[in-house]
Amino acid sequence: MSWRAVALAMLCSAAPLAAQDSGAVHLRLSVEQGVHAGRQAPPIVIPYATRDSAGPASQPFDLSKELGHVVVVVFYPGDAAPGAADDWRAILSHEGALAVTPDMVLVGISADPLPVQVRFAADLALPFKLLSDKNWSVTRRYGALRGKAARPMLIVVGRDGQVRYVDDQFAPRDAATWTRVDAAIRAARGAQ
Numbered sequence: 001m002s003w004r005a006v007a008l009a010m011l012c013s014a015a016p017l018a019a020q021d022s023g024a025v026h027l028r029l030s031v032e033q034g035v036h037a038g039r040q041a042p043p044i045v046i047p048y049a050t051r052d053s054a055g056p057a058s059q060p061f062d063l064s065k066e067l068g069h070v071v072v073v074v075f076y077p078g079d080a081a082p083g084a085a086d087d088w089r090a091i092l093s094h095e096g097a098l099a100v101t102p103d104m105v106l107v108g109i110s111a112d113p114l115p116v117q118v119r120f121a122a123d124l125a126l127p128f129k130l131l132s133d134k135n136w137s138v139t140r141r142y143g144a145l146r147g148k149a150a151r152p153m154l155i156v157v158g159r160d161g162q163v164r165y166v167d168d169q170f171a172p173r174d175a176a177t178w179t180r181v182d183a184a185i186r187a188a189r190g191a192q
Contacts, residue, residue, distance in 0.1 A: 034143020035166055041157045042141045044073070048107070048129040049117035061107060061131050063157070070104045070188045071157040074170065075144035078110045079120035087152070088124050090172040097185035098178075103159075104189070109133050110150055143168070156184045164188040 035041060044063040048055040055061070063071065074091070076084060088108070091098065098106065109131040112120070117130040131138075139145045144153040152172075156165035165184030171177045 034168075035155060035163045037163050037166055039163055041071075041155070041161055041163050042138075044109075044131070044138050046109075046131050046133050046138055047114055048131045049114045049121055050129055051118070051121040051124075051126055054114040054118055055129070061129055064161070066105050066157075067161055068103075068159050070159060070164075070185060072098065072104065072106045072185065073142075073155040073157065074106070074108045075139055075142065075150040075153040075155075076108055076110050077149040077151070079112050079116055081149065085120075085124060087172045088126060092124070092126070094172070094178055096178055096182040097189070098181065104185070107131050109138060109144075111136055111139070154181060156181075156188050158188045 041063060045060050047057060048061040076087065078084060106128045107130070108126075108128070110117070111134050112130070112132060113134060114132050117132055120126075121130050133139050133150075136145050136150070139150045142153070142155065144150045151168070152170040154165075154167040154170040155163060158164045164187065165181070167177065167181060167184075169177075170181075
């Protein structure tokens, strides 16, 4: 008998006992992946690029150093992915709450190497950092990995480091997406 079969048999026999006992017996068999609103955002400490250059290797982007700001994290498949440039143009042209202000930080995360990200950011004149998650450790931790690339996903992290909003169907060229994202950013800005 395999260990899975033994575990299943034990759970099946334990369930009736748990139901009969008035004590607090809780069995949980799920492994939660990704981020959830209301929980602390997982750490992000990875190298970054801007439209001018790669950031200093000794000073990677560190989410914990952004406490006090609302941080919007956009996971995307990569600079060469079909539609990536159009998605970033849509993000740049959005006039809502996403407008970067002193109290807000916007970053993009893909597995692209820094030189590719510098060129992409320069070509599109992106005014924010692109983070290089070359081994997908952050992408995986946030639940944004699909196959061998990040899926489009947007996370809003509040000033206190708590996840305030998760859009795991992020579609920057869809107006309905922006209604939800703008509301989430406004709420995160208002939360103290």
